[in-house]
Amino acid sequence: MEKITYQYSEEFAQKMDDSDPLKGFRSKFFFPKVNGQEAVYFCGNSLGLQPKSVQSYIQKELDNWANLAVDGHFIGEDAWYHIRKKSKPALAEIVGAHEHEVVAMNNLSSNLHFLMVSFYRPTKERFKIITEAGAFPSDMYMLESQVKFHGLDPDETIIELAPRAGEYTLRTEDILKTIENQKHDLALVMMAGLQYYTGQVFDMEAISRAAHQSGALVGFDLAHAAGNAPLQLHDWEVDFATWCSYKYLNSGPGNISGIFVHEKHAESPDLPRFAGWWGHDEGERFRMEKGFKPMYGADGWQLANSNVIALAAHQASLDIFEEVGMARLRKKSELLTGYLEFLIGQISGETGILEIITPKNPKERGCQLSLLIHKGGKSVFDEFYKNGVVGDWRHPNVIRIAPTPLYNSFLDIYRFAKILEQSLQKFA
Numbered sequence: 001m002e003k004i005t006y007q008y009s010e011e012f013a014q015k016m017d018d019s020d021p022l023k024g025f026r027s028k029f030f031f032p033k034v035n036g037q038e039a040v041y042f043c044g045n046s047l048g049l050q051p052k053s054v055q056s057y058i059q060k061e062l063d064n065w066a067n068l069a070v071d072g073h074f075i076g077e078d079a080w081y082h083i084r085k086k087s088k089p090a091l092a093e094i095v096g097a098h099e100h101e102v103v104a105m106n107n108l109s110s111n112l113h114f115l116m117v118s119f120y121r122p123t124k125e126r127f128k129i130i131t132e133a134g135a136f137p138s139d140m141y142m143l144e145s146q147v148k149f150h151g152l153d154p155d156e157t158i159i160e161l162a163p164r165a166g167e168y169t170l171r172t173e174d175i176l177k178t179i180e181n182q183k184h185d186l187a188l189v190m191m192a193g194l195q196y197y198t199g200q201v202f203d204m205e206a207i208s209r210a211a212h213q214s215g216a217l218v219g220f221d222l223a224h225a226a227g228n229a230p231l232q233l234h235d236w237e238v239d240f241a242t243w244c245s246y247k248y249l250n251s252g253p254g255n256i257s258g259i260f261v262h263e264k265h266a267e268s269p270d271l272p273r274f275a276g277w278w279g280h281d282e283g284e285r286f287r288m289e290k291g292f293k294p295m296y297g298a299d300g301w302q303l304a305n306s307n308v309i310a311l312a313a314h315q316a317s318l319d320i321f322e323e324v325g326m327a328r329l330r331k332k333s334e335l336l337t338g339y340l341e342f343l344i345g346q347i348s349g350e351t352g353i354l355e356i357i358t359p360k361n362p363k364e365r366g367c368q369l370s371l372l373i374h375k376g377g378k379s380v381f382d383e384f385y386k387n388g389v390v391g392d393w394r395h396p397n398v399i400r401i402a403p404t405p406l407y408n409s410f411l412d413i414y415r416f417a418k419i420l421e422q423s424l425q426k427f428a
């Protein structure tokens with residue numbers, strides 16, 4: 001990465017924005033207002049902003065529905081019967097996969113369960129699951145209920161990876177060691193690709209290799225990684241993954257999720273799964289006959305017919321991702337987050353009031369920085385919200401700030417820093 005000497009000044013931030021090759025993308029999004037002012041929005045890790053193009057994408061499907069009704073399934077180049085194919089090129093690029101390894105469907109938590117049905121097959125000898133401690137609650141509930149579903153005891157089955165005493169993030173060596181130590185009874189490593197609380201990106205490639213060497217399978221929840229961190233799921237030989245589309249993928253609240261199933265499982269009709277008609281060979285689907293014949297690849301995990309309106313909103317955002325490309329996005333992301341890190345250092349200085357718990361190494365993080373605030377806590381956060389900064393507060397004392405390279409600017413970071421500095425002077 002090119003080395004930049006950052007400066008805490010408006011002129012510097014403006015200069016960075018002027019020379020930003022992606023600066024034009026900001027105007028493709030709607031920004032919310034806080035107290036009548038356009039917000040400094042750093043919450044793309046929770047809900048991405050709405051692309052201005054969403055309305056027209058949805059309107060097109062509403063028109064098709066109005067004008068074609070049931071014929072919309074088969075008429076036109078975007079016939080609904082094949083609509084799932086449309087999002088594949090962009091999704092494949094975002095997660096580093098072949099098109100047949102990805103498909104958009106359902107919601108994230110549902111997909112976690114459906115994928116576990118296929119990829120968590122505990123036996124008497126191999127039944128343990130390794131995950132990260134403090135995982136997102138839905139993932140914890142999912143794992144516990146899956147384990148109980150198989151008649152097992154979560155306490156004896158789920159191994160949680162916790163940071164060393166006095167540390168906030170996991171060391172790769174510790175993760176790999178735990179995997180290796182369980183090589184006789186490990187069934188699955190199932191964890192986040194990017195930890196939602198600390199912002200740490202795990203070494204998915206090394207984890208995948210270690211899991212396989214220990215005779216286990218590996219899956220990742222990429223809710224915070226998709227559209228944010230570099231991913232090469234195919235090359236890393238990850239068995240399966242799933243993500244949501246409403247965080248960095250800007251597709252609207254609760255919108256459709258996506259799954260990845262590695263090519264090596266593309267033709268495994270024996271792999272147990274909870275099947276539905278949309279996963280059945282599409283050439284024969286309307287024969288409406290008995291005998292499930294899964295489609296090749298990830299498509300074979302589909303259950304129900306495509307949610308066309310949801311996919312339309314999703315596509316509006318994916319088309320922007322295709323235009324910008326993940327490589328350029330990542331390049332800006334590192335600069336933007338680097339600037340945020342620099343300014344926090346300038347503001348916190350010797351006082352140590354703010355402590356960044358996200359790893360310093362850009363390879364071990366996405367765009368988000370998690371700040372531990374040692375004084376003033378929620379009052380500081382509330383104060384900067386009042387001044388137009390939308391971040392995210394996590395109990396008991398963490399502020400998550402996610403500068404999103406698609407629509408955030410260096411001036412956003414500068415404005416945030418000024419407001420943060422004032423809020424700290426008032427309350428810390």
Ligand SMILES: *Cc1c(COP(=O)(O)O)cnc(C)c1O
Binds near residue numbers: 107138223
């Ligand atoms: C956001 C998030 C979820 C949310 O799940 P939904 O099914 O989309 O409600 C689950 N897991 C992780 C790790 C998340 O970050």
